[in-house]
Structure formats: structure tokens, C-alpha cells
Amino acid sequence: MNIQVLFGTETGNAEMVADDIVDALAHEVEISATDMSKFQVAGLNAETFYIVVCSTYGDGELPNSAQPFFAALESEKPDLAGLRFAVFGLGDSFYATFNRGSEIIAERLVALGGRQVGERGAHDASSGELPGDIAMQWAKEILAAI
Numbered sequence: 001m002n003i004q005v006l007f008g009t010e011t012g013n014a015e016m017v018a019d020d021i022v023d024a025l026a027h028e029v030e031i032s033a034t035d036m037s038k039f040q041v042a043g044l045n046a047e048t049f050y051i052v053v054c055s056t057y058g059d060g061e062l063p064n065s066a067q068p069f070f071a072a073l074e075s076e077k078p079d080l081a082g083l084r085f086a087v088f089g090l091g092d093s094f095y096a097t098f099n100r101g102s103e104i105i106a107e108r109l110v111a112l113g114g115r116q117v118g119e120r121g122a123h124d125a126s127s128g129e130l131p132g133d134i135a136m137q138w139a140k141e142i143l144a145a146i
């Protein structure tokens, strides 16, 4: 199976998490990580499983590097029937809009026909836990479910 990790970040935490997920799963599957801002929506395909790793900024908004990807999903409206994905969010429960960014992306992918696998993972910056630790455990559970 081929897994593509797509990360959306403002200050690099989601990229570190994406790299940790790649490290955790690389011995079992073909997997790589790409910044969403460098990924073409036309490249989405049903043969690949996607792991979307995305933080939240502003007031429950997408981080900078996720915005072009999200805008392209809205304008190009690709048919994502058959596409499967899982989502891991980074946020801070200090904000009422905790982890809304990852939810925004998941909702859009589902609206376009994609199927979300497993529970949306979440890291809370106020928890004191390392995001990579939470994400790697979550990713192993996702891999077992697909």
C-alpha cells in the first residue's frame, strides 16, 4: 500500500509530526510526506491512502500552508469517490476552536466523496505531551484499520 502524508503548518509542528509518522510506518508501507502547499489537488487518487496532518491558526482557521490546497479543493471540486484518508490535528485547547483546522479539511474531503478512516487524531499543545508520540501511536492504529 502507498501512503501519502500531507501536512499543513504555520510554524513547523505539523511537518515534524508528518516526519514522525513516516518514520513510524516506513518499515511496513511505502510512505512519504509532502507540504500541502506543494501538492496538486489533481494528484489525489483512490489508489493512495492519505494521512492529513494539519494545525489550526487564527480563530479556528487553517494554517498558511494548507490554504492553497483547501482553496483548490473548493474551486476544482475533484470527485474523491473511492479515496480514503485519515486526519491528525494539532491545536491548543486554550482556544475554543480547538483543532478546528483539521476538522475543516476532513469535512471538505468527505463533502467531495472521500471516506474518513478511524477517529480524527488530535494533539493538544496545552497537554505537555509530545505531538510525535501521540501521532505515532495514532498512526499505528490507523494502519491496523486500513
Ligand SMILES: Cc1cc2nc3c(=O)[nH]c(=O)nc-3n(C[C@H](O)[C@H](O)[C@H](O)COP(=O)(O)O)c2cc1C
Pocket: 008, 009, 010, 011, 012, 013, 014, 015, 055, 056, 057, 058, 059, 060, 061, 063, 090, 091, 092, 093, 095, 097, 098, 099, 100, 125
Ligand atoms: C496565533 C495562534 C493562533 C492559534 N489558534 C488556534 C486555534 O484557533 N485553535 C487551536 O486548536 N489551536 C490554535 N493554535 C495552536 C496551534 O495550532 C498549535 O500551536 C500547533 O502545534 C501549531 O502547529 P504548526 O506549527 O504546525 O502550525 C494557535 C496558535 C497560535 C500561535
